[in-house]
Structure formats: C-alpha cells, structure tokens
Amino acid sequence: xxxxxxxxxxxxLVIIIFSVLMLFGTTMIKTWSAEGNIAIRQxxxxxxxxxxxxxxxxVAEFIAxxxxxxxxxxxxxxxxxxxxxxxxxSATTPLARxxxxxxxxxxxxxxxxxxARGSTGSMDEMITVVLIGGVNPNPPTFDEMVYAGDVxxxxxxDSITGEIAYGGDVYDQxxxxxxxxxxxxxxDFGSVISFDNITSDERIFDEIIAPTPVYxxxxxxxxxxxxxxxxQNYDGHFFEELTANNGDDFxxxxxxxxxEEFVLIFEKATIKSDxxxxxxxxxxxxxxxxGGSLDLQTPHSIANDILILSEKNTDISITxxxxxxxxxxxxxxxxxxxxxxxxxxxxIICENFNLxxxxxxxxxxxxxxxxxxxxxxxxxxGYDIHSVRKQ
Amino acid sequence: MNKGMTLIEVIIAIALLAIITxxxxxxxxxxxxxxxxxxxxxxxxFDDMGSLDEAIAIESxxxxxxxxATDSYMVFIFENAAGDEFNVSITGNMYKxxxxxxxxxxxxx
Numbered sequence: 001x002x003x004x005x006x007x008x009x010x011x012x013l014v015i016i017i018f019s020v021l022m023l024f025g026t027t028m029i030k031t032w033s034a035e036g037n038i039a040i041r042q043x044x045x046x047x048x049x050x051x052x053x054x055x056x057x058x059v060a061e062f063i064a065x066x067x068x069x070x071x072x073x074x075x076x077x078x079x080x081x082x083x084x085x086x087x088x089x090s091a092t093t094p095l096a097r098x099x100x101x102x103x104x105x106x107x108x109x110x111x112x113x114x115x116a117r118g119s120t121g122s123m124d125e126m127i128t129v130v131l132i133g134g135v136n137p138n139p140p141t142f143d144e145m146v147y148a149g150d151v152x153x154x155x156x157x158d159s160i161t162g163e164i165a166y167g168g169d170v171y172d173q174x175x176x177x178x179x180x181x182x183x184x185x186x187x188d189f190g191s192v193i194s195f196d197n198i199t200s201d202e203r204i205f206d207e208i209i210a211p212t213p214v215y216x217x218x219x220x221x222x223x224x225x226x227x228x229x230x231x232q233n234y235d236g237h238f239f240e241e242l243t244a245n246n247g248d249d250f251x252x253x254x255x256x257x258x259x260e261e262f263v264l265i266f267e268k269a270t271i272k273s274d275x276x277x278x279x280x281x282x283x284x285x286x287x288x289x290x291g292g293s294l295d296l297q298t299p300h301s302i303a304n305d306i307l308i309l310s311e312k313n314t315d316i317s318i319t320x321x322x323x324x325x326x327x328x329x330x331x332x333x334x335x336x337x338x339x340x341x342x343x344x345x346x347x348i349i350c351e352n353f354n355l356x357x358x359x360x361x362x363x364x365x366x367x368x369x370x371x372x373x374x375x376x377x378x379x380x381x382g383y384d385i386h387s388v389r390k391q
Numbered sequence: 392m393n394k395g396m397t398l399i400e401v402i403i404a405i406a407l408l409a410i411i412t413x414x415x416x417x418x419x420x421x422x423x424x425x426x427x428x429x430x431x432x433x434x435x436x437f438d439d440m441g442s443l444d445e446a447i448a449i450e451s452x453x454x455x456x457x458x459x460a461t462d463s464y465m466v467f468i469f470e471n472a473a474g475d476e477f478n479v480s481i482t483g484n485m486y487k488x489x490x491x492x493x494x495x496x497x498x499x500x
Contacts, residue, residue, distance in 0.1 A: 021415050028422035035429040042436050043491060050443065054496035058465055058481045061498045073469060073477040080471075089476060092466040094485050095494045102467060 041123055048125035051098035051118030059102055060114050060129040080106040128389045145366040148353035155355055162366025165201040211263050211287055213238035223248045238265040249274040252282050261285050267292040277304040288314045327369050439488035443495055446486050460484035
C-alpha cells in the first residue's frame with residue numbers, strides 16, 4: 001500500500017462515490033427526458049402525418065371523383081395556368097389537436113399537385129399527392145359544325161358554316177361518296193350544298209357523367225301532368241317516358257334561386273312543344289340515358305342554348321321547324337336532323353349522322369361550343385391519383 | 392493516538408448515507424420507470440399506427456373494418472391569387488385508435 005496511513009481517505013472516497021452517483025443520476029434523468037421528448041414528438045409526428053394524409057387524400061379524391069366536375073373548385077383548377085396555386089384560407093378538420101393547410105398547384109406538365117401540411121404541437125408533416133390528368137381538364141370545344149364518327153349521310157341542305165369531320169363513310173343521299181377524291185364534295189353533293197371544309201378524323205371523347213336525378217318519374221308521363229313551376233325548383237328530373245304535345249310548352253321563368261341551367265333526364269322522350277326561356281341566360285340540359293331516345297320537334301325558334309348530352313346507343317331526332325340554337329354531344333349515338341328552311345346554330349358530335357331530306361334552304365352555322373361548355377357540367381374532370389409522396 | 396469514531400459520528404454518517412441512498416433510489420427508480428413508460432408509449436404509437444393502417448387498408452379494400460368509423464366531414468376554403476374563395480365540404484368517415492386517439496379521415500365514395 002502506497003498510502004502511509006488511512007487517515008483522511010474517507011472524505012475523498014465519499015466525494016468520488018457521490019460524484020459517480022450524481023453523474024449516473026444526471027445521465028439517467030437526461031435519458032428519461034430525451035425518451036419522453038422522443039415519445040411525445042413521435043406521437044405528434046404521427047398525428048401530423050395522418051392529418052396531412054387525410055387532408056391531401058380527401059381533396060385528391062374529391063377532385064378525382066366522377067361527380068365533382070361541376071364544383072367551383074374543380075372548375076377553378078381547370079382554369080389554373082401552369083405554376084398557379086390555390087391555397088387554403090382555412091380548414092375545418094375533425095382531427096383533434098391537428099391542423100392542416102393544403103395547396104393545390106398545377107405543375108409545369110399540367111398535372112395537379114396537392115401539398116398538405118399537418119401540424120400537431122411543434123411537429124409538422126408534409127405529404128404531396130399528384131393527380132395526373134388523363135383527359136383534358138378544360139371544358140371541351142367542338143371544332144366543327146358536325147362530327148360523325150361513323151356514317152355521315154347528307155340528303156341536302158343549303159349551306160353549312162364550319163368544318164365537317166367524319167370518321168367513317170360519307171354518303172350523299174344514301175350513295176357512298178369517294179372521299180379520296182378531293183373534288184368529291186363539290187362534285188357529288190348537290191349543287192345547293194356547300195361546306196367550309198371536310199376532314200377525316202378519329203378522336204376520343206370525354207366521358208359524360210350522368211347527373212343525379214332529384215326526382216324519378218317512372219312509366220309513361222304526359223307533360224300536361226307535370227307541375228312545371230314545381231319542377232323548376234328541383235333540378236334534375238328523370239323521366240322514364242315523357243310526351244309533350246304541341247302547345248304544352250316547357251316554360252322556364254329564370255328562377256334566380258337555382259342554377260342557370262335546367263336539367264332533364266330522359267330514357268325516352270317525345271317533345272312536340274316549345275321550350276321557352278324567359279331569361280336569355282338560362283340553358284336547358286337534356287340528358288338521355290343509354291339505349292334511350294329523344295324526338296324533339298320544336299314548333300318555334302329557340303333562342304337560348306339547349307345542350308343535349310347522350311349516353312351510348314341512343315336515337316336522337318331533331319326536327320327544327322324554326323331557328324334552333326343548341327349543341328348535341330352524343331359521340332356514340334345516332335342523330336337525325338330535319339331542318340326545313342331554318343337556321344341551326346350550334347354543333348353536333350355523334351356516331352351516325354343523317355341530315356334528312358327536305359332541308360332545302362336551311363343553313364347550319366357553327367357556334368363556338370365553349371360558350372356552352374363553360375358550364376363545365378357532366379364531363380369528367382379527368383384526374384386520377386398518380387402518386388403519394390411523403391416529405 | 393488513534394481515536395475511534397464516536398457513536399454520534401457513526402449515527403450521522405449512517406443518516407447521511409440513508410438520505411443519499413433514498414434520494415438516489417428515488418431518482419433511479421423514477422427515471423427507470425419513466426424510461427420504461429416512454430418506451431412503452433413509443434411502442435403504443437407504432438401499435439396504433441399498425442391498427443390504423445390496417446383499418447385504412449381494409450376499408451380501402453372493402454372488407455371488414457377493425458376500427459369503428461364515425462361520420463365526419465372536412466371543410467376547406469381555398470383562395471386563388473385574386474382572392475376568390477372556393478368552398479369544399481367533404482363528407483367521410485373518421486377512424487380513431489383506442490389508445491392514443493390517432494385519427495384518420497377518409498372520404499366516402
């Protein structure tokens with residue numbers, strides 16, 4: 001033993017042991033504190049992550065949902081230029097103790113990025129959901145007066161202003177026209193007929209979204225049995241089979257409490273009455289369900305726009321006895337138009353088009369369909385969720 | 392001359408030792424229990440995440456749900472550069488875990 005004696009050893013020994021214990025205790029307390037912080041922050045982080053994910057996915061699924069293309073938000077997204085954003089001014093969430101902020105941006109490729117930040121306590125978590133637009137998110141515009149995806153038969157008109165496009169055979173009074181001959185139109189069609197242009201074309205059309213009917217009328221119904229005033233207050237009536245006779249007019253009085261477009265959904269309809277709008281801004285949307293038919297014979301001119309939307313395999317017949325403003329969007333259906341001595345202003349998209357005989361003196365005038373599709377109704381917004389990225 | 396410690400000195404030493412031991416035991420006990428509990432909490436977070444993720448996956452797949460869902464909604468007011476506001480109300484289901492009340496909102500189809 002190098003110590004000469006044990007005198008005075010106790011105090012240093014106690015101090016050393018006490019120091020070691022203090023050091024050990026301090027370390028334990030620090031570990032405890034760190035572990036606590038980790039647990040609390042972990043819980044906050046997870047809550048923030050779920051809040052961000054909830055908000056991002058909810059907004060993404062809302063935008064991508066088939067039935068939301070008529071929402072103001074989806075329309076505004078369609079109007080965004082690349083690089084522009086919409087940000088949340090406020091968000092009410094049911095996620096207790098968490099808050100979220102969402103930013104919707106149209107990126108440089110035209111896709112939609114939804115950036116959501118969830119915050120709980122001091123912890124923020126961010127998630128980005130990317131929606132890719134499979135279809136043009138902007139309202140479509142018809143580029144031509146008439147497009148027929150398959151058979152295009154013309155019996156005779158005076159003139160057509162605007163391009164005619166066809167995807168199949170073209171007939172002049174049921175005789176096949178050789179469209180490889182550039183002069184075929186002028187030679188083969190009747191002398192009174194003139195077209196601005198004719199092109200061959202194939203295209204894919206936006207899918208139509210069926211409006212949700214507020215009321216359903218089953219069986220055969222006569223227009224005379226319908227309370228028109230009452231009907232106008234509830235947009236979207238489905239009629240299994242409706243007949244409206246001459247004189248029993250559809251009168252839209254422009255009730256400002258509801259939208260400027262009125263929606264009628266038909267499986268089968270025969271309308272021989274007038275459609276009268278008291279407000280020049282009002283529009284009528286006629287939606288025909290798959291396999292259905294529409295026989296529209298209007299006695300007098302219709303100054304307001306009528307949009308006829310059709311599901312597949314329907315039969316649409318329009319007999320305009322006076323000037324007619326309207327658009328037909330029926331890319332997988334037959335459209336038969338009789339227009340003796342009138343002006344048809346609008347555009348027609350169909351699979352089989354037949355311009356019936358007896359239209360001498362009539363003229364078809366192309367009208368910019370974007371005016372009508374500014375409504376943005378019933379065509380898919382066309383977004384699908386592409387990726388979810390945590391940051 | 393080597394004198395031994397008096398009884399009083401021994402008693403004081405034992406008392407000090409007892410106090411220090413008590414303090415140390417308390418500190419060590421509390422911290423060890425705390426560390427254990429926080430570790431358990433961390434485990435619970437992961438357990439709850441597992442339950443919630445499983446519920447979300449199952450709900451997305453249309454099968455049975457392991458967590459009860461309650462009707463709920465989220466409301467967002469978006470604003471564009473011009474200051475125009477766009478209001479969106481989304482209805483959905485809220486899933487909540489039993490331990491830590493982790494929540495996930497899922498839009499209804």
